[in-house]
Amino acid sequence: MDPLTAAIEPLIPGLRRYARSWLRDRAMADDVVQDCLERAVGRWRQRRGAEVRPWVYTILHNLLVDHQRQHSRRGTAVPLHLVDDATLGRPADQDTGLHHRDLLRALDALPEEQRTVLL
DSSP: OOHHHHHHGGGHHHHHHHHHHHHSOHHHHHHHHHHHHHHHHHTGGGOOSSOOHHHHHHHHHHHHHHHHHHHHHHOOOOOGGGSOHHHHOOOOOHHHHHHHHHHHHHHHHSOHHHHHHHO
16 A cells, blocks of 8 residues: 555545535535545655654645635525526516617707706
């Protein structure tokens, strides 16, 4: 067994528990742990010091914080078949703009005295 595998493999159950307690979603927690392990393996030579556990947990914690920020910005995902059609669509506002333009043109066409009375 190589030193990388020997150092990281025993940490996986604890990483999964930590991610699950943070996210409360088993599948999402496993995805974040997988991202953490990918970063740890890819940046193995960049670590400082001999302690692997704090380094890997720091990577996981930072990924969890980033995930929470993304989730708060994006909001919750709702399947389209559960969303009310009135929420997805809104009435067209082109007609309103056209009527407003026509009204301004008609006011400009009026003589000064009549336009003053109306305005």
